[in-house]
Amino acid sequence: GQQVMQIPQYQHVQEGEDFTTYCNSSTTLSNIQWYKQRPGGHPVFLIQLVKSGEVKKQKRLTFQFGEAKKNSSLHITATQTTDVGTYFCAAGIEKWSASNTGKLIFGQGTTLQVKP
Amino acid sequence: SQTIHQWPATLVQPVGSPLSLECTVEGTSNPNLYWYRQAAGRGLQLLFYSVGIGQISSEVPQNLSASRPQDRQFILSSKKLLLSDSGFYLCAWSVHRAGAHNEQFFGPGTRLTVL
Numbered sequence: 001g002q003q004v005m006q007i008p009q010y011q012h013v014q015e016g017e018d019f020t021t022y023c024n025s026s027t028t029l030s031n032i033q034w035y036k037q038r039p040g041g042h043p044v045f046l047i048q049l050v051k052s053g054e055v056k057k058q059k060r061l062t063f064q065f066g067e068a069k070k071n072s073s074l075h076i077t078a079t080q081t082t083d084v085g086t087y088f089c090a091a092g093i094e095k096w097s098a099s100n101t102g103k104l105i106f107g108q109g110t111t112l113q114v115k116p
Numbered sequence: 117s118q119t120i121h122q123w124p125a126t127l128v129q130p131v132g133s134p135l136s137l138e139c140t141v142e143g144t145s146n147p148n149l150y151w152y153r154q155a156a157g158r159g160l161q162l163l164f165y166s167v168g169i170g171q172i173s174s175e176v177p178q179n180l181s182a183s184r185p186q187d188r189q190f191i192l193s194s195k196k197l198l199l200s201d202s203g204f205y206l207c208a209w210s211v212h213r214a215g216a217h218n219e220q221f222f223g224p225g226t227r228l229t230v231l
Binding site: 006030031033042043044045048088090092102103104105106107108109111 | 218
């Protein structure tokens with residue numbers, strides 16, 4: 001079945017350093033979503049990208065959707081301890097049918113640890 | 117506003133025992149509903165999803181089943197638990213709209229340990 005590959009699996013950074021996680025698919029995606037899961041918590045929606053080449057920013061977070069709609073990235077500038085958690089990308093596949101409406105394919109996540 | 121409830125929060129069950137986890141959504145109608153499992157330190161595995169009452173799609177072969185007896189109620193069951201069923205079970209909902217992949221809202225989850 002379709003898969004979404006997310007790298008790296010883990011990242012340890014010093015507070016103030018930047019962080020990037022990447023998401024790649026072999027098939028064209030209709031959209032890409034990003035979620036954050038704090039330790040012990042549940043995933044929380046961050047953002048959705050729909051258009052080819054789209055870039056969105058939320059304060060220190062920058063989200064990009066590739067021109068071919070097959071990859072995406074999340075970049076955090078100047079990490080803080082509050083950024084700790086696991087970041088998931090989740091893809092909506094391009095070819096929609098009545099049987100898969102709403103279904104997302106989640107990447108394996110990137111766990112970010114920030115040293116103060 | 118919409119809320120999603122899951123219970124219980126934690127559960128310890130012996131191998132071979134039955135399982136029933138319940139998820140309910142408030143404040144919306146005809147949502148898409150999802151059950152995910154997350155092994156420790158791992159990603160989200162989609163188990164079942166439903167686009168309407170009585171409509172269940174199974175994603176992976178396993179000894180689990182799901183039912184949607186009411187519009188905003190989603191139940192995950194097993195007749196006999198296996199050790200490998202241990203994990204963090206998450207229920208989620210999204211707005212039902214044909215052709216769309218809307219954001220998903222997750223419940224607080226149930227941590228299941230099978231001994």
